[in-house]
Amino acid sequence: MSSKPVNKKKSKSVKKIKPVKQKLKLFRSENKLLSVFMWGLNYSIEQLSHVEMPVMLLPGDFKAYSKTKVENYYFNEETLPGHFKYKEYCPKVFKKLRECFDIDDEQFKQSIAFSPLMQYGDSGKFFVSRDKQYVVKTIDSYDVETMHLILQGYHQYIIENKGVTLLPQYLGMYRITINHKENYLIVMRSVFSAMYPPHKKYDLKGSSVGRVARNEEKAKELPTFKDNDFTKDQSKLYIGDDRNAKIMEILTRDTEFLVKFRIMDYSLLLGIHDIERGLKERNHEDEEDCLDEADGSSDENTNGDDVDDSPAASPSPAEVCDNNVYAISCSTTCTNQEIYYLAIVDVLTQYGARKKAAHMAKTAKHGAGAEITTVNHKQYAERFMAFIGRILE
DSSP states (O other), rough: OOOOOOOOOOOOEEEEEEEOOOOOOOOOOSSSHHHHHHHHHHHHHHHHTOOOOOOOGGGGGGTOEEEEEEEETTBTTBBBBBBEEEESSSSSHHHHHHHHHTOOOHHHHHHHSOOOOESSSSSSSSOOTTTOOOEEEOHHHHHHHHHHHHHHHHHHHHHHHTTOSOOEEEEEEEEHHHHHTTEEEEEESSSSSSOOOOOOEEEESOTHHHTTHHHHTTSSSSSEEHHHHHHHSSSSBOOOOOHHHHHHHHHHHHHHHEEEEEEEEEEEEEEEEHHHHHHHHHHHHHHHHOOOOOOOOOOOTTTTOOOOOOOOOOOOOOHHHHOOOOOEEEOOOOOOOOEEEEEEOOOOOSSEEEEEHHHHHHHHHHHHSSSOOOOOHHHHHHHHHHHHHHOOO
C-alpha cells in the first residue's frame, strides 16, 4: 500500500538570538525604544561588516531587510525590554549610501550606539547623537512606504552627483517592535555643525498663508520661524554671485528629482550662526570650565560606559563650510559675519489623493490666488525655487 507524499508548508524562519552576558557595555537609554534601537544598530552594523558588498546593487537589495527577534531571558528593565524585534530595511543600500557620504560604519556605530541619544525639540520625534553628527527621527508607515518608492532613484541620484545635494542624507531606516507596537525610525546626517550651531532657524516653503511662527513657538530658546517671519526679519542672504549660482544649481537639480517622484510639502531649513556671538559664547563656556576645574568639580559619567569626552580640535568657520555641504559663509562684504545652513527637509510627502483634497479645501477657503502650502508637486517646486531665488544674493 503506497502512501502519498505530504506537502509541508515552509515556515518563514525568524532569527532568534540566544542571550549571553554582554562583554562590552553599551549605553542604555531610559527610553526603551532608543535602547533597543541602539542595541540593534550595533548588532546590525557588526553583522554587515562580515558581508561582502557587491560592486553594483541588485533590484532585490532595494526590497531586502534583516530581521532579529530577541527573547531577553536576562530581562532587566534598566537595560532592555524582555521581548522585542528589530528590523533594518535595505541594509546594503544604506551601507552604500553611507560610503557615498564618506561615513565610516565604525564611527557611525560609535556615535549612535555607545553614547546617549538626546531629544531635540519638544515634539518627541527627533533625537540627536551626542556628537551632534546624526539625527534620528520617528516616522510613520506612510513615510516608510514613500521611502521605498524613491529609494532606488535616490540612491542613483546620490551616486551620480557624488553626494553633493541639499536633500537629506539618509543613512538607515528601521522598525522596532516592543509589546506588539511597531515604531519606525530613520537616521540622517545633521544639517548643523556642533561647533557653530544656529542662533536663528527658519522653515521656509515659499508660501505665505499661515506661514508665521506661533507665540508658543517664539517663546522657545531656539524657535523655528517661518516665511512671513523671515520676510519681516531680513529679506536677503548675501553669499556672493559665484556661491549663489552654485547653490541655485544644486537646488534646481534637487527639486527636479523631487518633482519626478511627485514629492511636495518640503521645506528649506535655514540656520544662521553669528560668528562673533558664537565666539563670545565659547569663550564664556571656557571660563566656566576653568572655574569648575579650579573648584575640583567635573561632570562624571554615571552610566559606567567607556565614553571618550576629550575635546577634538575645533574647526574654523572656513573648514566647516568646506566640509559640510549644507554650510556656506556669507559674503565678506556683510556687516555681521555669519554661517548659513541650507537644507531641503521633509521630502517624504507625495501629492496624492489626500493632498489633492487638502488643496481643494484650502483653495475654497483662501481663494484661487492665495499662496497656500498644498499645491501640486510641479507648482510647489516652481514657487519654492522662485522664493529661494529672491532671498539669495
